[in-house]
Amino acid sequence: MRGSHRSHANYWAFGLHRISGILLALFLPIHFHVLYLAVHNDSVFDEFVYWAESPLVKVAETVLVVLLALHLTGGVRLLAIEFFPWRDWQKTIVAVTTGLSLATGLIFLLNVI
Amino acid sequence: MREENLIVSVWRGDGEQGEYVDYRVPREESQTVLDVVTYIQRKIDPTLSYRFSCRVGMCGSCAMTVNGKPRWTCRTHVSKVAPDGKLSVGPLRIMNVVKDLSVEMSDFFEKWVRAEGRFHPTKTRYDDFDAIKPADNKRKIASAGIECIGCGICYSGCDVVAWKAEYLGPAALNRAWTLVNDVRDGGQIARLNAIAGDAGCHACHSQQGCVENCPKHLNPTASIAGLKRVTAFAALKGGLK
Numbered sequence: 001m002r003g004s005h006r007s008h009a010n011y012w013a014f015g016l017h018r019i020s021g022i023l024l025a026l027f028l029p030i031h032f033h034v035l036y037l038a039v040h041n042d043s044v045f046d047e048f049v050y051w052a053e054s055p056l057v058k059v060a061e062t063v064l065v066v067l068l069a070l071h072l073t074g075g076v077r078l079l080a081i082e083f084f085p086w087r088d089w090q091k092t093i094v095a096v097t098t099g100l101s102l103a104t105g106l107i108f109l110l111n112v113i
Numbered sequence: 114m115r116e117e118n119l120i121v122s123v124w125r126g127d128g129e130q131g132e133y134v135d136y137r138v139p140r141e142e143s144q145t146v147l148d149v150v151t152y153i154q155r156k157i158d159p160t161l162s163y164r165f166s167c168r169v170g171m172c173g174s175c176a177m178t179v180n181g182k183p184r185w186t187c188r189t190h191v192s193k194v195a196p197d198g199k200l201s202v203g204p205l206r207i208m209n210v211v212k213d214l215s216v217e218m219s220d221f222f223e224k225w226v227r228a229e230g231r232f233h234p235t236k237t238r239y240d241d242f243d244a245i246k247p248a249d250n251k252r253k254i255a256s257a258g259i260e261c262i263g264c265g266i267c268y269s270g271c272d273v274v275a276w277k278a279e280y281l282g283p284a285a286l287n288r289a290w291t292l293v294n295d296v297r298d299g300g301q302i303a304r305l306n307a308i309a310g311d312a313g314c315h316a317c318h319s320q321q322g323c324v325e326n327c328p329k330h331l332n333p334t335a336s337i338a339g340l341k342r343v344t345a346f347a348a349l350k351g352g353l354k
Contacts, residue, residue: 003180010322
């Protein structure tokens with residue numbers, strides 16, 4: 001029976017928070033570039049909006065929504081650890097934040113379909 | 114059916130050179146990992162180096178990495194960690210290996226000093242005792258953290274220590290938190306300054322490996338969270354350097 005000092009829910013929550021943060025940071029310049037197009041280059045922006053309706057982009061958008069939700073709920077979880085009295089049900093909090101994030105993605109997907 | 118022999122891989126060598134060597138050790142009822150290591154040294158290879166003292170979970174000297182996780186070996190039953198009869202025993206990670214299973218713990222304990230982990234008395238022997246009620250809130254918080262045996266398991270299981278060598282680590286910060294809640298202590302400003310820096314409590318990512326692995330079931334993450342609050346409010350009030 002082998003394990004690792006990393007094999008527990010709170011470490012995975014840390015990992016999810018870190019990975020979602022990095023991916024969102026990579027997404028942000030693209031987001032700003034599209035906003036720039038909306039102001040300065042109408043025709044290219046219209047083409048982009050048309051392209052963004054394709055199913056693959058919608059799937060990517062769903063992933064983006066899940067990433068945002070993961071990073072938001074994970075951040076609230078960390079603030080709660082640091083500024084509220086300690087609670088012993090940390091693993092439950094990890095499960096709830098992850099569940100909420102996946103549910104947010106599902107709701108987004110349902111709206112798209 | 115239990116195997117008659119355990120297959121035990123033990124780290125032999127120092128921090129730079131070495132390898133895991135397999136030993137066959139007879140399986141016994143109620144056998145601990147420390148019993149296994151002791152059997153190897155006494156019956157198979159007397160050159161094996163490891164550290165232990167009390168054998169009853171008080172002294173904190175027998176911590177090793179057992180099947181990938183840091184554990185106190187004297188209180189870790191083989192049946193719990195190796196139901197398949199395979200055991201891997203290595204030195205604690207992060208700390209430098211002296212030889213085989215013995216690690217250099219100077220950094221670990223120097224960080225307790227750096228975290229102002231010593232008591233600063235405010236009274237002399239001629240003064241009367243402080244009367245502190247056990248139900249006092251600060252006393253309860255301090256009591257929750259004082260049972261640390263200094264085994265280094267939390268430190269060895271913390272990735273922040275692995276990534277940031279100067280980070281004070283969960284044990285030293287937990288110690289600082291017990292003293293922050295000791296109303297008799299007169300070194301609070303120096304202590305808050307010591308633990309508020311880059312290497313202090315704010316470096317903690319709340320991964321909670323320390324809570325997960327602490328054999329005494331202490332909660333260094335909660336202690337560090339307490340330090341984060343106290344230092345944040347002290348900084349707002351201008352109480353930090």
